[in-house]
Amino acid sequence: MPSLGPDMEAGTLVEWLVKPGDWVKRGDVVAVVETQKGAIEIEIFQAGQVEQILVNLHSKVPVGTPLARIRAEGGGALGTPAAAPSIPLSVPPLVAPPSLPLVAPRAASGVRASPAARRLAEERGIHLSTVTGSGPAGAIIYADVERVGETGAPSEKKRALWLDLAAMRTAIATAMARSKREIPHYYLQHQVDVTACEQWLSQKNATLPPDRRLLIAALAIKAVALATRRFPAFNGFYRDNKYEPAPTVHVGVAIAIRGGGLAAPALHDADQLSVDDLMSRMRDLVQRTRSGRIRSSEISDPTITVSNLGERGVETLYGIIYPPQVAIVGFGKTMVRPWVIDGAIGPRPVVDITLSGDHRVSDGHAGALFLAEIGKLLQEPEKL
Amino acid sequence: MQQQRVQSEAIETTYREAVREAIRDAIKRDERVFLMGEDVGRYGGCYAVSKGLLAELGPERIRDTPLSESGFTGAGIGAAMAGMRPIVELMTVNFSLLALDQIVNTAATVRHMSGNQFGVPLVIRMATGAGRQLAAQHSHSLEGWYAHIPGIKVLAPATLEDARGMLWSALQDPDPVLIFENVMLYNMIGTLAADAGPVDIDKAAIRRPGRDISLITYGGSLWKTLDAANALAAEGIEAEVIDLRSLRPLDDATIMTSVNKTRRAVIVDEGWRSGSLAAEVAMRIVEQAFWSLDAPIGRVCSEEVPVPYPSHLENAAIPQVPKILAAAKAAFGAP
Numbered sequence: 084m085p086s087l088g089p090d091m092e093a094g095t096l097v098e099w100l101v102k103p104g105d106w107v108k109r110g111d112v113v114a115v116v117e118t119q120k121g122a123i124e125i126e127i128f129q130a131g132q133v134e135q136i137l138v139n140l141h142s143k144v145p146v147g148t149p150l151a152r153i154r155a156e157g158g159g160a161l162g163t164p165a166a167a168p169s170i171p172l173s174v175p176p177l178v179a180p181p182s183l184p185l186v187a188p189r190a191a192s193g194v195r196a197s198p199a200a201r202r203l204a205e206e207r208g209i210h211l212s213t214v215t216g217s218g219p220a221g222a223i224i225y226a227d228v229e230r231v232g233e234t235g236a237p238s239e240k241k242r243a244l245w246l247d248l249a250a251m252r253t254a255i256a257t258a259m260a261r262s263k264r265e266i267p268h269y270y271l272q273h274q275v276d277v278t279a280c281e282q283w284l285s286q287k288n289a290t291l292p293p294d295r296r297l298l299i300a301a302l303a304i305k306a307v308a309l310a311t312r313r314f315p316a317f318n319g320f321y322r323d324n325k326y327e328p329a330p331t332v333h334v335g336v337a338i339a340i341r342g343g344g345l346a347a348p349a350l351h352d353a354d355q356l357s358v359d360d361l362m363s364r365m366r367d368l369v370q371r372t373r374s375g376r377i378r379s380s381e382i383s384d385p386t387i388t389v390s391n392l393g394e395r396g397v398e399t400l401y402g403i404i405y406p407p408q409v410a411i412v413g414f415g416k417t418m419v420r421p422w423v424i425d426g427a428i429g430p431r432p433v434v435d436i437t438l439s440g441d442h443r444v445s446d447g448h449a450g451a452l453f454l455a456e457i458g459k460l461l462q463e464p465e466k467l
Numbered sequence: 468m469q470q471q472r473v474q475s476e477a478i479e480t481t482y483r484e485a486v487r488e489a490i491r492d493a494i495k496r497d498e499r500v501f502l503m504g505e506d507v508g509r510y511g512g513c514y515a516v517s518k519g520l521l522a523e524l525g526p527e528r529i530r531d532t533p534l535s536e537s538g539f540t541g542a543g544i545g546a547a548m549a550g551m552r553p554i555v556e557l558m559t560v561n562f563s564l565l566a567l568d569q570i571v572n573t574a575a576t577v578r579h580m581s582g583n584q585f586g587v588p589l590v591i592r593m594a595t596g597a598g599r600q601l602a603a604q605h606s607h608s609l610e611g612w613y614a615h616i617p618g619i620k621v622l623a624p625a626t627l628e629d630a631r632g633m634l635w636s637a638l639q640d641p642d643p644v645l646i647f648e649n650v651m652l653y654n655m656i657g658t659l660a661a662d663a664g665p666v667d668i669d670k671a672a673i674r675r676p677g678r679d680i681s682l683i684t685y686g687g688s689l690w691k692t693l694d695a696a697n698a699l700a701a702e703g704i705e706a707e708v709i710d711l712r713s714l715r716p717l718d719d720a721t722i723m724t725s726v727n728k729t730r731r732a733v734i735v736d737e738g739w740r741s742g743s744l745a746a747e748v749a750m751r752i753v754e755q756a757f758w759s760l761d762a763p764i765g766r767v768c769s770e771e772v773p774v775p776y777p778s779h780l781e782n783a784a785i786p787q788v789p790k791i792l793a794a795a796k797a798a799f800g801a802p
Contacts, residue, residue, distance in 0.1 A: 197761040199730045219800040224761040225730055 084116065084138075086146045087123050087382040088254065094118045095143040096150065098208060105133045107153070112378065114150060115208075119250035121346070121375040123382055131155045196223035203228045210375065251344045262406050266321075267442040270401050271450045275458040276422060276431045283464040299434075300391045301362040303414050305467045306460040307389050308332045308354035314453040316445040317410035317438075318386045326409065326444045335385025335405065336365060338372045346372050347388050347405060348381035358467055392416060399435040409441035412457070475660040483653040485630035485663075486516050486592075490554060492664075493635050494520075494528050497552055500638060503530035503539055504556030513558045514594055514653050540566035540591065544574050544643075547589040552638050557593040560609045560647065574643040575618030586641045590634065596649040596687045596737055597785050603773035606781070608737040610647040610686070611744035614714040620644040621715040622668055625652065625689040627659045629712060632666030644668070647714075649687030649737075671718035673725070677707035680795055681725040683748055684735035685711040688767075688786050692735045695791035706795060714744055719751055726756045731798040733765035735786050740768035765794035 084094050098115035101107060112124040113133075131153040138150045194211040196204070200223045204211050209231050211223055218224035262268075280302050288296040311318035311332050319328040332354040335347035350356070350364055371377060390402050391414040398418055402411035415435040422431035436457055440450045460467060480488075493500045502517060508531040511518030521529040532539040536557055543555040557563045563570065574587045597606035614621045620640060624630045630648070637644035674689060675696050684692040689710050696706040707725050711717065726732050732752055736745035749764045770784045793801075 197730070198758045199761045202758045217800065219762050219797065222762075222800075226761075 084144050084146050084148045084150060085125060085379050085383070087118055087379055091118055091146055093143050093145045096138045096140055097122060099136060099140065101133050103133050103135055107131065107133060119254040121251065121377060124376060124378040126378055126380055129153050129155065194223065195220060197225065199225040200228045213374065248342050248344045255345055258405060259403050262403050266404050266406060268404065268439050269442050269447055269450065271438045271447060271454055272399060273436045273454040273458055275434050275436055275461055277417060277434050277461060278431055279462050280464045281432050297358060297362050299417065300393065301358050301365060302461060302464050302467055303391055304334050304336065304350065304353055304389050305358055305361055306457045307387065307412050308334050309460055309467070310453055310456040311387060312354060313456060314449060316449055317440065317453055319409060320407040321409050321441055321444055322407050329386035331386065333384045333386045335388035336368060337388060337390035338369050340373055346377065347385060348372055348377045349385040351384065387412070389414070399437060401437055402439045404439055404441055409444045411439045413437040475662045477658040478661050479656065480627060480659050481653065482627055482630045482655045483514065483516055485627045485659060486648060487520065489631050489634035490517065491520060493638055494524055497638065499550065499552040500554065501528045501530060501551065502554045502556060503532050503543065505532055505534055505558055507531060507556050512556065514650065536562050536565035537569055540569040541573065543589050544569060544587050547587045548577065548585045553589055555589065555591045557591060559605060560593050560595040561605050561607050563593050570619070571616050575616050578642060579618065587643045588641050589643045590637045590646060591643065592646045592648060594650045595647040596651060597774045597781055598651045600776060600778055600781060602776040606774035608769065610714055611736065611738040613645050614744055618642065619715065620668070620713065622646045623686040623712060623714055624648065625686050625710050627657045628663060629666055631659060631663045633668050635665040636668045647686060651687045669713055669716065669718065671712055671721040672710045673707060674710045675706065675708040677705035677729065679705045679729055680731040680733065680798055681707050681709060681729045682733050682735060682791065682795065683709045683711065683722060685714060686737070688735045688737055691786060691788050692791055695788045695795065698788065698792055699795055704795065704799065717748065717751065719755060722748065722752065723756045726752055727759045730759050730761035733767065733791065733794045733798060735767045735791055737769055737785055739771050740766060741771060743768055762798040765798055767791050767794050
């Protein structure tokens with residue numbers, strides 16, 4: 084059971100996507116685990132053949148518990164536990180894996196659904212909150228679930244109920260309280276004229292179909308990712324009283340979830356992606372996060388976080404660092420302000436960019452240079 | 468036992484005549500078989516089922532009894548234990564209450580109490596049901612009560628084939644079999660193969676196949692349920708109608724196969740709702756097919772009042788097509 088966050092103690096195995104005898108390669112999604120953050124897809128870090136499943140469905144086991152046994156490619160030794168990159172804890176299992184798991188589908192609280200609908204949804208991995216009911220008293224019935232299966236992915240607009248918002252709130256509370264308790268934050272703010280970005284985007288989007296159009300958020304994330312290359316003190320982890328810069332840039336993207344949830348899964352290697360790719364990956368990430376399907380590496384990997392309040396937000400936000408990261412960059416909404424250009428005042432689109440930095444790792448001076456670098460990168464969007 | 472149907476000519480007949488033919492055939496085929504009961508001989512039976520049989524078969528085989536249900540039911544039990552194959556006719560289920568001790572405490576238990584030294588191969592026929600304005604003391608549907616009792620079998624023929632064919636099969640059973648004939652069916656006209664014979668007595672029958680809802684019933688309610696199914700079809704709901712035929716034992720397999728397919732069930736049972744056979748069927752569905760259900764199981768039973776005498780109130784008290792329709796539609800979300 085991988086650790087999917089600093090405060091995760093245990094997870095519930097809700098779906099196996101492999102069975103003994105299957106061949107797997109690094110990066111394959113092999114299982115789905117339910118945590119306080121929702122259902123997370125677990126990737127495997129070891130190529131080989133699945134030898135034995137060690138944890139049954141619906142068992143809750145502590146972080147570090149081997150989930151399956153993989154025989155390494157080429158007939159190597161047994162004993163590599165799957166998907167357990169973190170240090171295993173020597174905690175006894177909370178629940179002994181049952182020899183015969185009950186076949187009863189788990190009830191999603193608050194959803195009125197028939198037994199037949201529940202069973203089908205369980206079989207097909209469809210969450211009932213994504214289904215509209217047409218049965219007695221609006222209950223979800225078998226045919227409703229069947230229809231979802233036919234039309235493909237459930238609507239993004241509906242919040243997936245397997246995102247247990249109460250549990251997510253508890254996890255946020257724990258992480259944020261720890262952050263404010265342990266991390267000496269400093270805050271910097273920088274106003275950036277984004278005329279160049281807006282022009283470039285409108286030009287580019289004119290030729291793109293609506294579902295591929297770019298948002299300024301994609302430019303912002305790319306600019307932050309590139310800036311960390313020159314300023315590695317903002318991209319990494321502070322653990323055991325020392326800072327470890329990260330060799331790669333995985334930008335955590337803060338994603339609000341309807342009803343009051345928040346997650347910041349990683350856009351992997353954001354500095355390497357083209358803006359187009361970054362945008363499509365971001366769309367995918369937002370959609371999967373809101374439907375409750377985040378991959379394990381996306382939860383545990385972010386090396387820095389970007390929070391963008393977008394058009395519906397306010398001008399300025401001051402973020403709280405997500406430990407063990409050491410920085411969070413905030414983007415307010417674009418405001419048209421009076422701006423001095425070549426000695427004259429004119430209207431310009433301006434964004435407030437903020438940095439919350441970990442003073443144990445960096446100082447305000449470095450932070451200012453980092454913010455300025457982001458602002459500079461945004462002046463030449465075509466080079467991002 | 469399968470009914471033989473080899474290119475046989477169909478004859479028009481009634482449920483009453485089909486039962487009569489079954490009795491005549493059994494008495495002719497097996498010298499151990501005889502019919503006894505109140506008014507079965509000279510009067511021809513209170514529902515005229517045995518009319519003419521006394522003259523044809525003689526007083527040894529068609530025996531009038533005193534008005535003493537407990538007495539002649541007990542005599543039937545004794546005759547069965549001694550090797551005969553009696554058919555005891557109780558006028559109606561209401562009067563069977565006078566023989567309840569003989570049926571429940573003796574017929575159903577003798578094999579057990581005698582350490583399997585004696586069995587009671589007895590058939591008891593009786594009329595059941597309301598609808599003839601016979602008022603509260605003569606309109607019961609208590610077959611569900613008898614279906615509670617281990618040691619006996621309970622049959623409810625609803626069709627001409629079953630009226631004709633169940634009696635012989637019941638007589639072959641080594642233990643007591645109760646046959647409930649709904650009073651509203653005796654006049655039912657239909658066609659029956661001229662060589663119609665014995666039918667199995669342990670399987671439910673699909674009287675109308677359908678994919679959307681299972682309507683489970685038996686006896687006199689079968690025809691109302693089929694009418695309801697036709698009305699539902701006009702609205703695009705294809706109901707499957709199951710005729711239980713045997714109320715004890717119940718054919719769980721047929722019920723569950725149907726419900727697993729349709730995912731909805733309504734049980735139509737002329738018994739009163741509380742503690743009814745409908746309750747037993749519904750609970751078995753919950754036990755065995757819960758994860759197939761798409762809607763709460765519905766029940767159409769009799770109103771929990773003594774069955775009224777006035778025709779309009781009597782009709783209102785027992786299951787009718789509009790109530791079956793409403794219950795079926797409720798399973799699809801209709802208010």
